Amino acid sequence: QVQLVESGGGLVQPGGSLRLSCAASGFTLDEYAIGWFRQAPGKEREGVSCISSSDGSTYYADSVKGRFTISRDDAKNTAYLQVNSLKPEDTAVYYCAVVYSFRSCSPDGNEYDLWGQGTQVTVSS
Helix, strand or coil, rough: CCCEECCEEEEECCCCCCCEEEEECCCHHHEEEEEEEECCCCCCCECCCCCCCCCCCEEECCCCCCCCCEEEEEECCCCEEECCCCHHHHHHHEEEEEHCCCCCCCHHHCCCCCCCCCCCEEEEC
């Protein structure tokens, strides 16, 4: 079965960290660009970060630059999003998504065609 499964979310205090994982099954990740997105209640989906398949180039939204790090381990068929220095405004459901592409990755969710179910990140004291 072709799917993405996120994990690693949870409740964390401001300033804390989490590592989100995105495990792929039914296909191999190495030829896919990977994106991480988030959606908070009442807000539009936001492209947080992405990583290309070809050269590993990355993108970060200004809101997370310097705090979040995207990575991929194609041998494990898994992508990661390390989220540090969390703020209450980072609270959202985080989704990973993939698209078969060798171009630079895009933060536009409309370009991705397979999505995970999401993992909740709540930042609160």
